[in-house]
Amino acid sequence: MVSIDSYDMRKVLEERMREAARNGNTDVLQDLVDMGIDVNARQPDNGWTALHWACKKGYLDVAALLLKNGADKNLRSETGETPVSLCINQQILHLLDTSITSSSDELVLKIRIANAADPDFVEVELSRTDLTYRALLYLCCMELDLKPQQIQKLRKLPNTRLRKDKDIQRLQNFQEIEIITDTTNMYKSMQNINGTANSLPPLPANGYQSISKKDQTILY
Secondary structure, eight states, rough: OOOOOOHHHHHHHHHHHHHHHHTTHHHHHHHHHTTTOOTTTTTTTTTTOOHHHHHHHHHHHHHHHHHHHOOOOOOOOOOOOHOOOOOOOOOHHHHHTOOOOOOOOEEEEEETTOOOOOOOOHHHHEGGOOOOOOHHHHHHHHTOOGGGEEEEEEEETTTTEEEEEHHTTTTTTTTEEEEEEEEHHHHHHHHOOTTEEEEEOOOTTTSOOOOEEEEEEOOO
């Protein structure tokens, strides 16, 4: 933790924390938390804290990070607003209601296969003692009946690729994750259920299934 001696510098960094919360920038926010900047510091003109902004903007990651590091959900602004009163994101409201903190033994995640017929997420629990990419990959396979070779990549919504253990360790409760599958491997696995080939035709090298009609081949 870095000691902030200058009063003016501390105020600048507190404003930077609120700005990071307002913009959904968890990396900057984490850096400021690590420096020891007060997560409950109020904006001078309206009394808003970083958590007020996270709730107003609907940033689940930001709200979870702040709550994990001691943000007070009951603080009121100059006009009496609490983070709860500003929030319309149901996941954040649930987070505020249950007061989930770092003392939890499990990280709750929401996973689904991208572009699947069923768009619903499945809630899963990942042990905080094993926050690794491999553990998450295994969990996704178990819950969604996939094989590791079928998974092309994991994406933290809306647009961040998960690649290594540190990425997994930064995840917050109720983070939404999409599994991007390799359609070629998915198709091949459908051809061999329990080791027995079924009636599906072989998949061409271009990844498209083809059907023959008279003297022409149609790709679809």
